[in-house]
Amino acid sequence: MLLRDTKLIRDAVISLNIDFLLIGGGGAGGYAGNTTPPQKGGGGGGAGGAIYTTGSTISRGTYPIVIGGSNQNTTFNGLIALAGGAGGDLFLNGNNGGCGGGAGGGEGFVTTGGTGSQGFNGGNHTTDAIWAGGGGGLGANGVSQTGPGSGANGGAGKVYSIFTGTTFGGGGGSGCCGAGGTGGGGAGGAAGIGNAPGQPGLPNTGGGGGGGVTGSDAPNGGGGAGGTGIVLFRFLTSDLSEFTLTGGTTTISGSYTIITFTSNGNLSIS
Numbered sequence: 001m002l003l004r005d006t007k008l009i010r011d012a013v014i015s016l017n018i019d020f021l022l023i024g025g026g027g028a029g030g031y032a033g034n035t036t037p038p039q040k041g042g043g044g045g046g047a048g049g050a051i052y053t054t055g056s057t058i059s060r061g062t063y064p065i066v067i068g069g070s071n072q073n074t075t076f077n078g079l080i081a082l083a084g085g086a087g088g089d090l091f092l093n094g095n096n097g098g099c100g101g102g103a104g105g106g107e108g109f110v111t112t113g114g115t116g117s118q119g120f121n122g123g124n125h126t127t128d129a130i131w132a133g134g135g136g137g138l139g140a141n142g143v144s145q146t147g148p149g150s151g152a153n154g155g156a157g158k159v160y161s162i163f164t165g166t167t168f169g170g171g172g173g174s175g176c177c178g179a180g181g182t183g184g185g186g187a188g189g190a191a192g193i194g195n196a197p198g199q200p201g202l203p204n205t206g207g208g209g210g211g212g213v214t215g216s217d218a219p220n221g222g223g224g225a226g227g228t229g230i231v232l233f234r235f236l237t238s239d240l241s242e243f244t245l246t247g248g249t250t251t252i253s254g255s256y257t258i259i260t261f262t263s264n265g266n267l268s269i270s
Contacts, residue, residue: 015057016243016269019162019234022076024048024098024118025068027084029172029186029198029209029223030132032105033091041105041175041211042198042223043087043125044135044142044154044188048074048169048206049098049118051081052160060243063267067229070201070209074229076267084226085114085122087135087172087198087211094122094133102133102142102152102174102211113142119169123152131174132188135208137181138169150177154208157183163232163258172201172208175221186210186224201227204262231261244270 030042048068058077068074074081085097088104093111095101100114100122107130113122116136123133123142134142137155145152154171170181175198178188184207189196198210198221205227212221233248235257246268248259259267 015059017236017239018056018058019054021160021163021232022051022074022079022081023168023206023229024074024081024083025070025072025229026201026206026208026226027086027095027097027101027135028070028226029211030087030101030104031089031223032175032212032214032221040090041131041151041188041213042089042221043094043102043104043122043132044172044174044178044211045087045201045208045223045226046084046097046099046101046114046116046122046135047119047137047157047171047185047208048084048226048229049082050138050169051079054162058269060269065231065261065267066264067231067261069228070226074231076231081229082118084135084206084208087174087223088132099136099138099155099169099171102135105130105132105145105174120155131176132211134174134178135171135185137171137183137185142171145174151175151188151211153179154181154185156181162234168205170207172198172210172224175211175213180207180210183207184227189213189221197222198224200224203228204230233259233267
């Protein structure tokens with residue numbers, strides 16, 4: 001067969017089956033202010049939103065990919081995985097996003113968690129609660145704060161069946177001391193340790209940042225940054241014989257080729 005004929009056959013295969021997962025950057029935890037005691041907490045940041053697609057197709061071409069940082073979207077081919085909603089600052093509501101930010105704390109105020117449009121909602125806060133609401137995760141709502149106890153936990157993240165082994169998108173815990181949700185959510189700041197910022201969400205999970213704490217021993221409790229997002233592609237390895245793929249990091253898992261982007265880049269298919 002002539003080389004020209006081989007090229008014609010190759011070019012006739014114009015599309016490739018693809019599965020993919022986009023995770024937006026997590027929302028930052030809420031700022032607890034610099035007020036005097038009693039202690040108060042900021043809301044946990046919501047996890048980044050998710051777009052999960054199986055059984056799609058993609059044509060030859062170059063596709064820019066943007067990985068969201070804290071409070072930033074992740075994008076690919078016109079699709080947008082939204083950033084998580086930031087946790088509510090002191091006395092303020094949580095913000096809307098991929099997953100909703102937790103409500104800010106402060107005794108005597110009612111605040112509400114943000115709405116998650118690609119995940120779950122942030123937790124609420126009632127008038128008799130000093131601390132704040134947990135950030136929403138990809139698998140569950142953030143916990144609401146309804147009493148004087150410790151801070152509220154972030155919502156759990158989610159495992160996606162074709163990308164097993166990693167949980168993505170845990171919500172941030174609220175200040176004080178709320179645990180981050182499984183899947184990279186940062187813990188809320190802890191009282192009694194000086195300045196008490198929330199902990200950041202884990203990189204490349206889209207986890208929400210933890211809310212900060214303020215009080216006599218923590219005069220300026222800022223929230224933790226949200227974790228960066230990620231993009232994963234899965235191809236059946238046997239489908240790739242007529243294609244060349246570049247960009248990202250390639251691994252083999254059984255019968256599949258996985259390409260992972262943890263920073264901005266281009267997926268090129270030729």
